Amino acid sequence: SSELTQDPAVSVALGQTVRITCQGDSLRTYSASWYQQKPGQAPVNVRPSGIPDHFSGSSSGNTAALTITGAQAEDEADYYCVSRDSSGSLVVFGGGTKLTVL
């Protein structure tokens, strides 16, 4: 399968921790990267290794996850996972998750 599935919307209380997931068969073989996009802007790479205390990534089986620790108002955005399809030749994005910080 070449599809990556994300929950359309997730909400989190200010200062709490939230986990955004991405599911797909290809994730059993290939890792995922994560992008944050705010309205009217180009996506930005949320590289877990760059901001270890705030954004972190994990993977298990067919699921990749982005965890945001201590969510802030500025984290409110759309989040997209991206990985390879099962063949490894093509790139596929998840459908995106709209994160609301309450």
Add this chain to the structure above:
Amino acid sequence: QVQLVQSGAEVKKPGASVKVSCKAFGYALTSFYIHWVRQAPGQGLEWMGIINPDGGATTYAQKYDDRVTMTRDTSTSTVYMELSNLRSEDTAVYYCTRSFQRGDLDFDYWGQGTLVTVSS
């Protein structure tokens, strides 16, 4: 500093073609792969394909395989994405972005996006 600067907005009629450019500043074009990603209004990101500016090899998403052509001009550090036989569903913002290796999905710089509107 590194920048990817795209051409301006376009309005096209159904059946026409559009050619969007992406000019690289601040680094050697041939050192990074260029991907094209599009986003229809209110929709998610969609990968269209990749070009290796060093040699020009391309791989396209199956959805666009018969309509898209990605090329490069190393003399001007510019990559082009041409989409033919446009239909209303092709109305979208088109982005170029780069990765260091073909299998690398850490896109560190993005163009500002080019809005292509397809309307009769």
